[in-house]
Amino acid sequence: MIGLAGAIGRCIGLRLKRNEWWIERPLLWGCVIGRPSSGKSPALAPTRRMLDRLAGDERNAYEAAMREHGARVLVAEATRANAKDVIRKAIKKGDHTAAQAEANAAMVEDDAPTEPRIVANDATVEKLGELLNENPRGLVQFRDELAGWLASLDREGREGDRAFWLECWNGSGSYTVDRIGRGTIRIDACAMSILGGMQPGKLAEYVRGAVRGGFADDGLIQRFQLAVYPDMPAGWRYTDREVDPRATEQTMATFRRLRALEPASIGAEQPDGCDVPFLRFDDEAQDLFVEWMTGHMAHLRAGEEPPWLESHLAKYPALVGRLALVLHLADGHGGPVRADTLARALNWCEYLTGHARRIYAPAADGGLTGAHLLLRRRASLAEPFTARDVYRRCWSGLADAESAEAAIDVLVEYQHLHAMPPAPGVGRPSVTYAWRA
Template sequence: MRDTPEIETLPAHIDADEVERRARELEWSDPDELPDELPTVMAYRSELLPRSVGAAVDDIAERMQCPPDYPAASMLVAMAAVVGCRLGIRPRRYDDWLVVPNLWGCVVGRPSLKKTPATKGAERQLRHIEARAREALQSDIDDAELDAVLLPEQRKLLEQQIKAALKKGDEETARNHAAALQDLQEVQPPEPRRIIAKECSIQKLIEMLGRHPGGMMLFVDELLGWMRKLDRDDQGGVRQIYLSLWNGTEVVNDDTIGRGELTARGCVSLFGCFTPGGLTSYVSAAIRGGRGDDGLVQRLQICVWPDSPKDYKSVDRWPDNQAKIQLRETFERLADIDAQAVGELDRYDEDGIPFMRFDADAQGLFDAWDLNHQRRLRAGDLPEAFESHLSKYASMVPSIALLLHLASGDEGAVSATATQTAIRWAEYLESHAQRLYAVATSPQRQHAGPLLRRLIDWPKDKPIRTSVIAKRGWSGLASTEVVDETLALLAEAGWAQSVRVNTGGRPTTDWFVHPDAANFLQNYQRETTKTPETTPNETFGGFDGSGLVRFPDNGVCDVEVIV
């Protein structure tokens, strides 16, 4: 760490010549290169999804001019919501550990990147499944509504017949009419499947899960507001219910006074959007022991924070109709899965949920990945919050493998291709999680570069002070605390120095920027290469090829996949 000199100077009210004189007295050396504002991430690749889904993702991304990561992540979570807890997977050969493909996810980006419109394609698929279910039951619903109209009149008629029979002394006939009256029941029209739930009370959500136990999807456009609401003291019980619903197999209860007892067993998938500043501030507070430090953030497994596109072109064309048809057929296939037919149950199952297993090659792949993954988690060299996030991948990988296998239309046990691709998803998502936690634990790294570029153009006759910068309202630099931390990072890297000003009262700190900062910044930027599209592990088979899965870091084996 560099030593930043602090020298006592003359009073704070100084002229331009005095500012320049003090700047000349400072000694400077070549600054270090600033850390990346955003750590590098793997780019989304089309092979991460079956072609029947991936083609629509590519089409949406091109027409919206948004990162393909956005529609891809939303499609994956939507697929999980359709399958829900109707079908699970047992990742081990002999253990009764059951995983249902319930996923939580979010997309991160600036408001201009069309996050919400890019994820509407996934919501439309779920709306279609709901509309199709209503249409299939419409005739039965109409009949039930007619029966409901007739029911009061039927009751009146039977009551009249009972009275007439009793007047005649015909007790046997009266009893027969009374029995018929008892048999008349309130008409309950069939209820088509609901999948989507918008922001609603937890009581309403549990009530809906009781009627739709297969699982539901909660779309929250602004996740930050939703999560901060759960931070309130009066929402502690609600927060715990959501944590349980993430598991997908828990029975949850709500005993709110005035509503009676509500019980449901089901799973809730969750998806929404974050701005970078909102998410990192929330995660940063959670890491420091705030109310959010209970694993809620870490459950956002499908969290993508891609690089912002540098270019924009106007694309005005109709959507790819063939891609739309294939996507719709894929979601319909997931909705129509006969879980009892494709899954299995045995006497050790306590959840009553049919499940699938890996085939032999897929089992070897998963076992090798899981062994390496668990060793990494237990090595003790990962930040605690990041370790907690990665620990959720143990269930995420088999969940994604099951979803990809079902979406591809393959029959039999979950394939090696689907499992290999699920492992690739884990690598891809881990790089995005690394970006999130790196920025959350050191938010000043995101502001250092922009602040430095602004300070290079700072008026030479004006002292640079924290309070003045904070009042400017620059993005992410509205508080003196963040400004102080960012300036300290610049000083540590040799781009700035602080000088204590003795004003006769409370001391003030002036800041000075390296006199050759502009040249050094330009040279460093010229030498920096762009983020590669993938990690050094370049070989990937996915759904469009075959290849070798290599486990990073201190992995123990390479596994050849034959497909």
């Protein structure tokens, strides 16, 4: 779904209300969550191959255009050289009008074509700004390990990058970057989809930051709405299935069709003042959307969900529109989005809700997940030990004092550990812990 959204880009949107200007563009953020060597990269590889083939098609066209541009440049240079002789002769004759006309004819502007891009892996905000201006349909950020990218947003001097990425999820706002040395870069529309993998422990650290409030509580994690955290299969079976070339080519044909999409050809509207053409729901789908959204928002306003999960689910109306638009276009439909397509998007959201609950669970389980992590590392701790001995090792999921202390409290409660009174001495006494036999 994220790959298809990346192929479409922000060339078209879906208007979610009959009257108000609520338009969602097909930009999707998601990741596959799993332990190391759990198969995340092989699961992501087919989408990456499709996007790379699209990029290859566009690169070939770009190289052909560059060759044509080079030929035109040679002709222009020869034309200017010849024009100088004609101009000199005209001036000698006193015919300044003819000289000016010849000069104007020789000054032909022929800008070089810009190199098309679909995927970006590791680029600064400034460079992304240049790429987005050259590729106004938007880009796909693809990272095999998204934790490294998230960590880069917390580095000193990169504080403003988070604000840029928050804008990229909407795909509608402009953004201006001012840097000494590079000057001012104005990005007409920040539009990025994101796809990658992440390990559970590293994700849990960011989720805890969002739950506790503070700098990480800015809605960045909640934008990863296509994040999935599947269970590992109980068993394992060797498989070596032959690739179906027909299915592969049909999929590739869909990607190419979406990349070449002309919104006007499928009935998209674009009134004055609207930044992208858009489709609408048909009447049945519009009524279904209103019914679903009314129930969904009533559930959130009832206060039955934790605040962090409520923030995540509150973005589902936008997600429903984006998924419905991608499904509608991928199926080759034009005109209004139908109710059966919207129903499939709603089913997607129901499926994703279960994964969202699992993703946020480590931050709301009172230290239970950390307790399991600490039990697995029991042999690595000398006895007795303190909470500081745990978090100073920077183990995933136990890398701060609060997480370590919560995990220890759970283990004490369930009698895996017993607390030892602090020994008298100089300085602040620390509680130490020892494992029960």
